[in-house]
Amino acid sequence: MAHVQESIDLLPRWQRLNSIELINSRVAAIPGKGFGLVALNDGLQASRLTAEDVSDNSGHDSRSPLIFVPADLVLHAEAVKEYAKQDRNFHLLLDAAGHRGTRGNILLFLIVQLVVSSRQPGEDRAALPTPWTDYVRFLPADVPLPTMWTDAELHLLQGTSLESAVRAKLLALEREFGQLRERSSAIPFWDAALWNRKSPLQLQDWILVDAWYRSRCLELPQLGASMVPCIDMANHSCTPNAYYEDRTAVPAGRADAGVVLLLRPGQHVAALDEITISYTGSKADGMSVDGGVKPASEMLFSYGFIDPDSVRHSLVLSVQPFPDDPLGEAKRHIFGGPAPCLEIEHLDVDGGKDSDSDSDSGELNSQLPARIRWTCPFAYLMCVNEEDGLNFRLRQQTDGSKQLRMFWQDNDVTDSAREFEALTGTHELAPLFRLRVVTVLQEMIEAQLECMQAAGGDQMKDDSDDGDEDEVMEAEYEGGQPSHGPQDNKSDSENDGNDENDTDMADGNISLGVVRNSVAEQAAILRDIESKILSSALETLEAERSDLLLNSTVLAYLVSMEIPQNDLVDE
Ligand SMILES: C[S@@+](CC[C@H](N)C(=O)[O-])C[C@H]1O[C@@H](n2cnc3c(N)ncnc32)[C@H](O)[C@@H]1O
Structure with a gap:
């Protein structure tokens, strides 16, 4: 199924329609990072905005948001259940899929929105449209997560700790997709809507929604793992100037219930400066969950x-x-x-x-x-x-079953194996x-x-560092058809923020053995570390x-x- 990315120029209209407020900020192309958020300063070219200035401009308290997203636009486990109450067919699908936790349910919702958003002329709508039906059109068709790398790019992970993790993840995604196909095709409505259509769902679509979820999900104190449109356009920095806050706990129905993006106290942001958050929590402000850093x-x-x-x-x-x-x-x-x-x-x-x-x-x-x-x-x-004194014995249980026990120096240490x-x-x-x-x-x-x-990754890195204008390398890799990799075309304006990918995806497809420079660089950093x-x-x-x-x-x-x-x- 082709996910055609919508021009980001249309995003402000979608924001207005859905009451999302962007104050002194907008989404823009950020070289090498896709899209991101940048500060506006309403024409005050030379001035610099501080957290206090923003509050003065907006007339709100000192914690006025740069972005406000109403609670009903936030995608989380409960929201998917609510949607299932409104759409009988989705309810059936969710039941058939087996309510697979927050991630599973959100992925199911996203894939259905993807199907509805890519409806061809003459095709029936598979489910009730929601604001997300349009929002998924703004999400990237190509996410640089290793599950979306080509086979040749995956080869660069050989010997790293990610090699087996990515392989296992791809197998799990394949398994999940197989189950979705099996269970949904037993329901005639979904058999027609997902599989017997002009452009049926493919494994690549499932891999894509999983990549969106993983790379854009925020952990909100009230709602748990959630996707928040527009705030999910914020890129990461280890010295972020903004952070998000869950303000959904106010009494139900209040207009100010939502998720907000706020400037960090003391931050100065000039016009067109990028507004960033920390994906890991930051050491700077004590918001860190895990010391502000994650393994590479x-x-x-x-x-x-x-x-x-x-x-x-x-x-x-x-x-x-x-x-x-x-x-x-x-x-x-x-x-x-x-x-x-x-x-x-x-x-x-x-x-x-x-x-x-x-x-x-x-x-x-x-x-x-x-x-x-x-x-x-x-x-x-x-x-x-x-x-040395280790042995194992079978112990008969009172119900007749046998249990394996472990002994060290004749002491039963079964419960102390770790x-x-x-x-x-x-x-x-x-x-x-x-x-x-x-x-x-x-x-x-x-x-x-x-x-x-043995994987020869250093050679790949050297090749990519030599200033060669060529953005895409054909790896010395002999394999079959690439089993993974973005497949969709983008128009020029849609590619605005993806300078490197413009060349990588010259014809919208990543072909056999191709290694994008941006991917080779990331793999080289991992290998080096x-x-x-x-x-x-x-x-x-x-x-x-x-x-x-x-x-x-x-x-x-x-x-x-x-x-x-x-x-x-x-x-
Ligand atoms: C939450 S999204 C941010 C919006 C995204 N850039 C877009 O175009 O939709 C997270 C993704 O942005 C990109 N990204 C975020 N911060 C980055 C950074 N510091 N360097 C490179 N890429 C970054 C990565 O592709 C990541 O998976």
């Missing part, structure tokens, strides 16, 4: 870009039991979910600069001597076996167990780094391993067992 992989996964100046230098790798461990499956079973992983954090990096090159960087540097913090609870379980570091830490061979863990993780990280290097984390982790582990190999308990064990030092884990 998470930024790329959810928003399609990495701001190297405001990312947490951490990564997560999944960990599997040794394939030849006879207890492997039992260990994995008892460990339970969430799936085992290795988390590594580079502590003394700030603003994308290593502490080595910037002695002032980061408070953590002065407080914590360790460069690397890693956690991997499963590794401690992986690295012990029967000879605390094996502490359990092994009190054993007389604790340094030996630690040495095994350190060795296993070292091998795992080495393999990951090799995998990253993650390879530095992995290399530093290797150094840290190597140092600890060298120390442990000199430990008297370890030496005595190696001598008694006549084990070469390098074979510790394979013994």
